[in-house]
Amino acid sequence: MPVSTRSQINTNPEQNEPNQDQREDHPLRNPHHGLKEKMKALTLLYEQQKKSSLSLKKEANELKQSNVMKENTMPNSTVTRAFVLPQPPIDEEKENIPAANGDGIVGFSCPRKSPVSTTVVRKLSIGSSVLPQSDPRGVAGTQNVNEFQAISEKQSTGGSRILVFVRLRPTAKREKEGGSRSCVRIVNRREVYLTEFATENDYLRLKRLRGRHFTFDASFPDLTTQQEVYSTTTAELVEAVLQGRNGSVFCYGATGAGKTYTMLGTVENPGVMVLAIKDLFNQIRQRSCDSNHEVHLSYLEVYNETVRDLLSPGRPLVLREDKQGIVAHGLTQYRAYSTDEVMDLLLRGNQNRTTEPTHVNETSSRSHAILQEVSRFFMVEYRVKDASNNVVNRVGKLSLIDLAGSERALATDQRTLRSLEGANINRSLLALSSCINALVEGKKHVPYRNSKLTQLLKDSLGGACNTAYDANEEILQVPESETDQAKLLLELQKENRELRVQLARQKQKILIIQAQSLAANASPTPSSIASHLSTPLSTQPNKKLKPKSTFLAGNCFTPESKTVGELQRAVKALEAEIEKMRKDYELQIKQKDEFILELSLKRAKTASGEEEGMMKRVVTRESLRPKKKIEGEEGMMKRVVTRESLRPKKKIEGELKSSSQRQVLRVRGRKEDDELVE
Numbered sequence: 001m002p003v004s005t006r007s008q009i010n011t012n013p014e015q016n017e018p019n020q021d022q023r024e025d026h027p028l029r030n031p032h033h034g035l036k037e038k039m040k041a042l043t044l045l046y047e048q049q050k051k052s053s054l055s056l057k058k059e060a061n062e063l064k065q066s067n068v069m070k071e072n073t074m075p076n077s078t079v080t081r082a083f084v085l086p087q088p089p090i091d092e093e094k095e096n097i098p099a100a101n102g103d104g105i106v107g108f109s110c111p112r113k114s115p116v117s118t119t120v121v122r123k124l125s126i127g128s129s130v131l132p133q134s135d136p137r138g139v140a141g142t143q144n145v146n147e148f149q150a151i152s153e154k155q156s157t158g159g160s161r162i163l164v165f166v167r168l169r170p171t172a173k174r175e176k177e178g179g180s181r182s183c184v185r186i187v188n189r190r191e192v193y194l195t196e197f198a199t200e201n202d203y204l205r206l207k208r209l210r211g212r213h214f215t216f217d218a219s220f221p222d223l224t225t226q227q228e229v230y231s232t233t234t235a236e237l238v239e240a241v242l243q244g245r246n247g248s249v250f251c252y253g254a255t256g257a258g259k260t261y262t263m264l265g266t267v268e269n270p271g272v273m274v275l276a277i278k279d280l281f282n283q284i285r286q287r288s289c290d291s292n293h294e295v296h297l298s299y300l301e302v303y304n305e306t307v308r309d310l311l312s313p314g315r316p317l318v319l320r321e322d323k324q325g326i327v328a329h330g331l332t333q334y335r336a337y338s339t340d341e342v343m344d345l346l347l348r349g350n351q352n353r354t355t356e357p358t359h360v361n362e363t364s365s366r367s368h369a370i371l372q373e374v375s376r377f378f379m380v381e382y383r384v385k386d387a388s389n390n391v392v393n394r395v396g397k398l399s400l401i402d403l404a405g406s407e408r409a410l411a412t413d414q415r416t417l418r419s420l421e422g423a424n425i426n427r428s429l430l431a432l433s434s435c436i437n438a439l440v441e442g443k444k445h446v447p448y449r450n451s452k453l454t455q456l457l458k459d460s461l462g463g464a465c466n467t468a469y470d471a472n473e474e475i476l477q478v479p480e481s482e483t484d485q486a487k488l489l490l491e492l493q494k495e496n497r498e499l500r501v502q503l504a505r506q507k508q509k510i511l512i513i514q515a516q517s518l519a520a521n522a523s524p525t526p527s528s529i530a531s532h533l534s535t536p537l538s539t540q541p542n543k544k545l546k547p548k549s550t551f552l553a554g555n556c557f558t559p560e561s562k563t564v565g566e567l568q569r570a571v572k573a574l575e576a577e578i579e580k581m582r583k584d585y586e587l588q589i590k591q592k593d594e595f596i597l598e599l600s601l602k603r604a605k606t607a608s609g610e611e612e613g614m615m616k617r618v619v620t621r622e623s624l625r626p627k628k629k630i631e632g633e634e635g636m637m638k639r640v641v642t643r644e645s646l647r648p649k650k651k652i653e654g655e656l657k658s659s660s661q662r663q664v665l666r667v668r669g670r671k672e673d674d675e676l677v678e
């Protein structure tokens with residue numbers, strides 16, 4: 001099954017790359033230039049692997065029986081080394097011509113029993129070599145990383161907007177023990193050599209090894225760190241999302257190839273997703289001109305062509321097309337404030353994923369295969385100031401997709417539900433490749449509707465994604481007074497949060513005191529109560545509490561001779577004091593809430609006044625450009641989302657009600673105040 005393909009026709013990037021003027025003159029230039037050619041090579045590879053998979057399976061069964069490893073083409077010593085493969089024989093077939101051309105990409109999946117599984121990461125890259133200001137590649141600082149960086153930059157400057165990478169994972173212990181052989185050798189940073197072994201019963205080809213070369217944007221050997229993989233494959237895309245674009249990262253490979261390891265990783269070695277989230281938050285905090293940024297997270301799975309919300313499981317979600325594009329109606333959007341919070345949500349979502357043992361894994365790894373395509377969407381909105389001091393509102397979307405194990409698509413020997421799963425996964429992967437092919441060929445019709453997965457990814461493959469040229473951004477002329485108000489609003493919100501925390505602490509203390517009081521009644525031990533009571537209070541920064549703690553320590557509890565009655569009186573006095581403080585805090589919070597509400601309403605009024613033509617000036621990149629229809633995107637509407645449209649009108653009110661309510665935003669139908677341009 002083809003995964004992804006892309007190549008560049010010419011080898012000299014200077015010759016090929018249009019200069020800036022040319023780019024502007026040809027806004028419809030196909031950004032996936034040459035991708036189709038590699039699709040062909042990928043199809044060939046898939047067929048080869050299928051054959052290889054069958055022969056390896058057969059071979060493994062025979063080996064099991066005889067418990068003797070017989071290799072007809074490779075010395076035993078090579079078995080233990082993942083990357084030691086025989087040198088390509090003289091009659092090797094150079095199937096992938098782009099390798100000879102010095103450029104090109106082919107994605108491939110691995111045979112099921114291959115000791116070196118590979119993971120193909122696909123991303124829609126940005127069209128320039130813009131790197132994040134704090135590019136983590138600099139942190140890694142290895143020579144390899146620099147090479148990767150050069151590769152990546154070359155690709156981006158060459159106009160490639162879809163990049164394909166391959167990652168090899170280390171040989172698993174059971175694979176070594178089972179006598180599996182490695183069939184992949186990384187020739188250099190971009191070139192990979194795949195060997196097709198002949199089985200001992202295949203007399204005609206016994207002494208013949210077949211091999212093929214494939215070229216990727218970068219290949220990662222088994223010792224590559226997660227950080228290197230992230231820096232080379234995704235850091236640039238995060239930067240693009242921060243510029244107001246949409247982007248996607250897919251992970252493709254057979255079960256056990258290391259997709260989840262690459263995307264999610266482990267606590268010690270966090271994967272692409274975690275590193276991307278960290279980067280996203282860091283960059284937004286640095287760049288946001290008014291700290292008024294929002295990151296929303298949705299987490300869903302597509303299983304047997306059914307879309308499910310993993311953060312709030314329930315009935316299947318229906319896909320609907322509205323001004324925002326295709327949305328899963330009712331999908332939960334959590335507003336996330338930190339990386340830790342995102343990780344908690346993802347862990348929660350993972351528990352709701354559909355997992356089943358497969359025929360394949362029951363007999364080999366006995367592990368569970370995850371059968372669904374899982375997507376995580378991060379919607380990012382923040383405001384920056386451009387060179388002319390205009391406030392620019394940017395909205396970007398990052399989709400991270402952990403595709404189903406590709407062998408599910410091949411598992412035609414399985415019946416009933418498994419067959420259905422295989423068919424549906426096949427359908428999704430086929431639909432995905434059809435869409436990419438259509439985009440590559442610049443076709444007017446891109447068949448997004450062929451599967452739920454492609455429908456959901458429509459705006460990350462086309463539209464304002466990195467394969468197109470428009471970013472979701474608008475320039476707002478914000479009056480100075482409004483900026484001040486926004487700052488004040490944020491400060492007040494922060495203060496409110498702190499007050500709430502203090503209030504919660506005080507409530508906790510009341511509970512402790514009540515418990516201590518009960519314990520004192522049962523068995524009075526004044527000194528222990530005193531230590532319990534005085535310690536937390538004396539650590540309070542609040543000045544009001546200090547005299548009280550001194551009072552407790554000095555007058556009430558220190559002498560052992562105090563009676564239970566005195567203790568109870570002290571507890572009551574303390575409770576009364578805390579109650580008073582609680583009321584004070586609540587009053588303060590209420591006043592501030594009212595003030596914030598007033599400010600918000602004022603701002604909302606100003607915004608609506610602007611919309612009526614009084615003040616607001618909305619400039620999009622598109623409006624500055626001569627009106628031309630984007631080829632291949634006919635029928636798609638460019639969406640410019642205003643700041644107000646992404647913030648439901650009653651949200652601030654809702655946010656102030658409770659912290660749990662504040663986080664949940666349900667997408668219910670259309671947002672009426674979205675602004676539609678073109």
Ligand SMILES: Nc1ncnc2c1ncn2[C@@H]1O[C@H](COP(=O)(O)OP(=O)(O)OP(=O)(O)O)[C@@H](O)[C@H]1O
Nearest residue numbers: 169170254255256257258259260261368369370405
């Ligand atoms: N680069 C790597 N370094 C070390 N261990 C790895 C690497 N890649 C994968 N592994 C290990 O290989 C095993 C299988 O990986 P993983 O679960 O990520 O596969 P997968 O492709 O997601 O499979 P599935 O399709 O079943 O979800 C795991 O134990 C994982 O820790």
